[in-house]
Amino acid sequence: MEYLSRVLSFVTAKMNFKYHALCGQLKLTHLMLADDLLLFIKGDIGSIMILLRVYATFSAASGVQMNTLKSNIYFNGVATDVKDSLWVKWVNHIYIKGANWTDYTPKQDSSWSWKSVCRVKDQFKQVYSTGTWTLQPKGYSMNSGYQHIRFKFPEVSWHKCIWNKWRVPKHSFINWIIIREALPLKDRLVQYGVCTDDRCCICSIHAETHTHLFQQCDYNKA
Numbered sequence: 001m002e003y004l005s006r007v008l009s010f011v012t013a014k015m016n017f018k019y020h021a022l023c024g025q026l027k028l029t030h031l032m033l034a035d036d037l038l039l040f041i042k043g044d045i046g047s048i049m050i051l052l053r054v055y056a057t058f059s060a061a062s063g064v065q066m067n068t069l070k071s072n073i074y075f076n077g078v079a080t081d082v083k084d085s086l087w088v089k090w091v092n093h094i095y096i097k098g099a100n101w102t103d104y105t106p107k108q109d110s111s112w113s114w115k116s117v118c119r120v121k122d123q124f125k126q127v128y129s130t131g132t133w134t135l136q137p138k139g140y141s142m143n144s145g146y147q148h149i150r151f152k153f154p155e156v157s158w159h160k161c162i163w164n165k166w167r168v169p170k171h172s173f174i175n176w177i178i179i180r181e182a183l184p185l186k187d188r189l190v191q192y193g194v195c196t197d198d199r200c201c202i203c204s205i206h207a208e209t210h211t212h213l214f215q216q217c218d219y220n221k222a
Ligand SMILES: [Zn+2]
Pocket: 200, 201, 202, 203, 204, 205, 206, 212, 213, 217, 218, 219
C-alpha cells in the first residue's frame, strides 16, 4: 500500500489529475484502513483513467487484485447519465472491452471475483427471458434474485441459535465456526505444522479440540 501511495503522489504531481472538490486543498487522494481503501477523485474521464492506470501498475507490481464484489463507486453532484456512463466505461475498460455482455465469458486468468460476477450473470440469463423475469409474476425483486443465485442447503436445527436479530454479528460468526468445528485450534495447528504441542491452552492436560475446549475442559465445567 505504501507503493500505491507513492505512485499516487507522483501522478498527481506530474499529470493532469483533478482532485475531488473537497480534497484539493489537502491534496487528499486516498485513505486506507486495514485492508480497505478509499480513493477520492473528481469524476472526469481523464482523472479516472489516470487512477485506473495507477491501480493497474500497483496490481502488476504487488499482485493485489481489487475485489469487485466488495467495491463500490459513490458519486456526488454528478448527473445520473454520467454515473451510468462512468460505471460502464470502467467495466468495459477493465474487463469487457467492447464484447457483448450477454454472451461475455471471462478469461481463464480473470480474478475469482470477476468470474463470480459473470457466473451470476449467466444464472440470471437462465430465468430472464425476452426482458421478463420469469420467476415471479410481479417481475424482478432483490429477494427472488437472491433466492435464485444462492446455494441452498438443508436447514439445520441450530440455525436460530446462531442467526437471529438479537445476536452480535461477530458472535454469530464465531459460534457458527465453532459448531462447524472449523476454528484453528491446536489439534489442527499441529497437523498444519504451525506448532508441536496440541495440549489445551487452559488446562494444559488434554488435546485442544473443539469438543474438549467448549464441553469437556474442567475450566468450562467449573
Ligand atoms: Zn482444557
